[in-house]
Amino acid sequence: MRARAFRRPTEQNVRDFWRVNEVTRKKAFAFTAVSDYTWQKNPELTTKGDYPITNPGRTAQVTMSEAEKRNKLAANRETFALVMFTKPGCGYCTEQAGILKWFTQSTGWTVKTVDITQNPAIAARFGVSITPTIILIQKGNQDYFPVTAGVASADEITDRTFKAVRVLNKEVTPEQFDMYEFQRGGGYDVTNKSR
Structure with a gap:
């Protein structure tokens, strides 16, 4: 028509x-x-209980998600660490190091730095070709999970590290990657077949 x-x-x-x-x-x-x-x-057919649109509801959701991230990172700081891959003359790496300093001060996490020009085998093992690149490693586990490539904000590092910890701990599936614990059983939980 x-x-x-x-x-x-x-x-x-x-x-x-x-x-x-x-x-x-x-x-x-x-x-x-x-x-x-x-x-x-x-x-029960809506997602308003999981994703409120009012200001008070959004404030509560942010408070709960930030608390969950903070608690998860605190509980796992002894068994996980971040590795930042750098190279000489990388201005982005310098900026990322400053952001990571804030992250370590606020979370107590260990961050190791690896120069890819001095350690090309380690960079190759983790498939790193961009600097800065940050990965998550776990003590006693050969698995790792990429966190960021390029300069990332402190909030982005916190969020992505939280998600990566949950994946390596096998607490979530890829389908649940963006879901918080307080959302389990709700409208965004793909494992909840009752809805």
């Missing part, structure tokens, strides 16, 4: 296009209204 109205914009073709558009608009409005009605009667 639309293609015909644009190809041959006669009064009849344009009128037909807008009539179809009107029907579509009314159907979309009806679907939205019935969805609101259904969600109000069946709140």
Whole structure:
């Protein structure tokens, strides 16, 4: 209908296009209204309990997610460490080192630095070709998990380290990578088949 109205914009073709558009608009409005009605009667079908849109709800969600990250990082600082790969003359590495200093001071985590020009075998083992690159390692485990490549903010490092710890601890699957513990069983938990 639309293609015909644009190809041959006669009064009849344009009128037909807008009539179809009107029907579509009314159907979309009806679907939205019935969805609101259904969600109000069946709140378990919504994600409002998992992802609130009000300011107080968003504040509570941020508070819970930040507390979960802080607690997870504190509980795992003795068994995990970050490794930052650098090279001489890398200005980005200098900036990243300053950000990591804040991270170590706020979390108590160990961060090791590896110069890829002096340790090319270690860089190759972890597939590092970009500096700075940060990876997560675990004591007694050969597995590792990339955290960032390029300069990353402190918040990004915190968030990605939290997620990587959960993966290496086998606490989450890739489908649950962005989900917090307080969201288990909710609308974003792919393992929850009851919804």
